[in-house]
Amino acid sequence: MQANPAFMQMAIDLATKNVTTSAGGPFGAVIVRAGKVIATGVNSVTANNDPTAHAEVMAIREACRLLSTFQLTGCEIYTSCEPCPMCLAAIYWSRCEAIYFGNTAADAAKAGFDDSFLYHEVKKPHAERTIPTSRLLPQQAIVSFNTWCELTERIDY
């Protein structure tokens, strides 16, 4: 697949417009398949009261809704900023096949966002993370997975 800078410019313009219209943070994303825009997204955290409503997540959700699928095979994502760990993992779960980004996580950090911090946190063992993390009831919890593995008919994802 070949990068098309026009789609990156579209993501950047969405990001800038999201700021100038006071709709949200400076982030935009575009999902493309076979040279055509499938869906776009902008940061909608404060507008939607949804901390997960980053541009990439919004674009993935919209593309999946429009295509009636939970997997974006054959799609690429153009995002005005390097995906945060939430968005990066969302892109993996969505099965998008390429990522193009404009700003870096370090640029985002300079603008006051936690992206770089989160990359550091995700890499740490539980005990060293800022949010206290503990394990409870492991013997009970495994029952859910055993039930899943014993299922004869299921939709894997």
Next chain:
Amino acid sequence: MQANPAFMQMAIDLATKNVTTSAGGPFGAVIVRAGKVIATGVNSVTANNDPTAHAEVMAIREACRLLSTFQLTGCEIYTSCEPCPMCLAAIYWSRCEAIYFGNTAADAAKAGFDDSFLYHEVKKPHAERTIPTSRLLPQQAIVSFNTWCELTERIDY
């Protein structure tokens, strides 16, 4: 804050029921504030055609909707499985203050889920990741952040 195993059992029961009702994957989450359940979530990826609809993300979205906020200060999350990187970062963005989990990412891997793989991917530099990742138009992209930083009135998040 003190862990309450009853909330973990609730998350586990939600996860198991999500499987036995063929609604989705074996994952459940409960968000608690001051000893009371604020919201719950179950894995709804295939049901909703939304690859971001993991139990923790669903619970965070629902809690924020019910509380009309984008920040869950004072809340804790109980999740039947260690959050994947998407959900972990979503928890950070949501400002939840404690994480309790049952199964581990390694348990999830044994049941066929990509959680451990994603923890490895997130830690890698771009060039070594499975999804090809490249930077485009950095000089144009920074305009979005500059516009944000110059804004006199904005809602930080």
